[in-house]
Amino acid sequence: MQQVPALKIDGITIGQSLAIIEYLEETRPTPRLLPQDPKRRAQVRVISDVIASGIQPLQNLSVLKQVGQENQLTWAQKVMRSGFNALEQILRSTAGKYCVGDEVSMADLCLVPQVANAERFKVDLTPYPTISRINKTLLALEAFQVSHPCRQPDTPPELRA
Amino acid sequence: MQAGKPILYSYFRSSCSWRVRIALALKSIDYETVPINLIKDGGQQFSEEFQALNPMQQVPALKIDGITIGQSLAIIEYLEETRPTPRLLPQDPKRRAQVRVISDVIASGIQPLQNLSVLKQVGQENQLTWAQKVMRSGFNALEQILRSTAGKYCVGDEVSMADLCLVPQVANAERFKVDLTPYPTISRINKTLLALEAFQVSHPCRQPDTPPELRA
Numbered sequence: 001m002q003q004v005p006a007l008k009i010d011g012i013t014i015g016q017s018l019a020i021i022e023y024l025e026e027t028r029p030t031p032r033l034l035p036q037d038p039k040r041r042a043q044v045r046v047i048s049d050v051i052a053s054g055i056q057p058l059q060n061l062s063v064l065k066q067v068g069q070e071n072q073l074t075w076a077q078k079v080m081r082s083g084f085n086a087l088e089q090i091l092r093s094t095a096g097k098y099c100v101g102d103e104v105s106m107a108d109l110c111l112v113p114q115v116a117n118a119e120r121f122k123v124d125l126t127p128y129p130t131i132s133r134i135n136k137t138l139l140a141l142e143a144f145q146v147s148h149p150c151r152q153p154d155t156p157p158e159l160r161a
Numbered sequence: 162m163q164a165g166k167p168i169l170y171s172y173f174r175s176s177c178s179w180r181v182r183i184a185l186a187l188k189s190i191d192y193e194t195v196p197i198n199l200i201k202d203g204g205q206q207f208s209e210e211f212q213a214l215n216p217m218q219q220v221p222a223l224k225i226d227g228i229t230i231g232q233s234l235a236i237i238e239y240l241e242e243t244r245p246t247p248r249l250l251p252q253d254p255k256r257r258a259q260v261r262v263i264s265d266v267i268a269s270g271i272q273p274l275q276n277l278s279v280l281k282q283v284g285q286e287n288q289l290t291w292a293q294k295v296m297r298s299g300f301n302a303l304e305q306i307l308r309s310t311a312g313k314y315c316v317g318d319e320v321s322m323a324d325l326c327l328v329p330q331v332a333n334a335e336r337f338k339v340d341l342t343p344y345p346t347i348s349r350i351n352k353t354l355l356a357l358e359a360f361q362v363s364h365p366c367r368q369p370d371t372p373p374e375l376r377a
Binding site: 001002003010012014015016018019020022023026027038039041042045046048049050052053054056057058063066075078085086087089090 | 212216217218219226228230231232234235236238239242243254255257258261262264265266268269270272273274279282291294302
C-alpha cells in the first residue's frame with residue numbers, strides 16, 4: 001500500500017494499523033485493548049472504524065495532494081468536522097473515562113492521533129466536549145506520551161519535546 | 162434479549178451494505194431489510210430518524226440483540242463473535258491478520274475515497290477520473306498482497322471477511338469502468354466467489370430496493 005505503519009513481527013510484516021493492533025491483541029493479550037463483552041467490543045470497533053475508515057483516509061497526505069493545495073485546509077476541516085460530529089454523538093452513549101467505559105481500548109488509540117490531526121488543521125474542538133475530555137485524559141497516560149510525535153527518533157529538532 | 166429478526170439498514174448498491182448481506186447469508190441469519198435510499202429525497206441517510214440510529218449517516222447499520230451497529234467490519238466481527246459458525250476469520254492469528262489487512266485495504270484504503278459523499282465533493286466533472294485513480298491504486302496494492310495470501314479465495318481456501326470486502330469493491334470498479342486486466346488474481350477470486358450462493362442472494366440486483374430496470 002506504500003503507507004505507514006507496517007510492523008515486522010514474528011516473521012511476518014503487517015500493514016494497516018487496526019490489523020496490526022488486532023494481531024498484537026491476539027498474540028499478546030495483556031493488558032487488553034478490547035473488552036471481553038462482544039457488544040462492547042463492537043462499540044470499540046465502530047469508533048475505531050469511524051476514525052480509521054471514515055475520517056483519516058479522507059484527510060491523509062495522498063488525498064490532500066489530489067485535492068490541491070488551495071483546497072486542502074477547507075477539505076480537511078470539513079472531513080474532520082463531519083466525522084467528529086458523528087463521533088461526539090457516538091461517544092456520548094459509549095464513553096466512561098475513556099471512549100468505551102473505563103478501560104483504555106483500541107478506540108482510544110485511534111482518537112488521540114485523530115485529535116492531533118484536527119488541531120494541526122485548526123479544527124475548533126469546542127463543539128466536541130466528550131472528544132476533548134477523553135483526549136485530555138488519555139494524553140496524561142505514559143503510553144500516549146512516549147509514543148507522541150514530538151518524542152520519536154525522526155522528530156525534527158524544532159518539534160521535539 | 163430482543164425478540165424479532167435483526168434489521169439491516171441497507172442500500173442495494175452500497176458495497177459496504179453488500180459485505181454485511183453476504184455475512185448474514187453465509188451465517189444463515191434471517192433478517193429484515195429497511196432500505197435507505199442514498200439518493201432520493203436528498204439522501205434518506207440524512208434523516209433525523211436515521212441519524213439517531215447511526216450518527217455516521219451511512220449504511221449499513223444492523224439492529225441486532227438490542228443494539229445498533231454501524232461500520233460494516235465492526236458488524237461482521239460482531240457476527241463472527243456471536244454466531245461463530247461458519248467462520249469468517251481463520252483460527253491462526255497470522256492468517257487472521259492477513260484477512261484483516263485485505264479487509265482494511267478495501268474498507269479504509271479504497272472504498273471511503275470513492276464513496277458517494279467524497280465524489281459529491283470532488284465535483285461531477287472529476288468524479289470518474291478520481292474514482293478510477295483511487296481504485297487502480299488500491300487494486301495495484303491488493304493484487305500484490307493477494308499473490309502471497311490467496312489460495313482459492315483471498316486468504317487460503319476458506320471464504321473470509323476479506324472475500325466479503327473484495328466482491329463488492331470489484332463491482333464498484335466495474336461500475337466505474339476500471340479495466341481489471343492488470344489484476345488477474347483479483348478477477349479470478351471474484352469470479353469464484355460470485356458463483357457461491359451467499360454472494361448471489363445478497364447481490365445488488367436481488368434486493369428489496371433494487372430498481373426494476375436493474376433487477377436480475
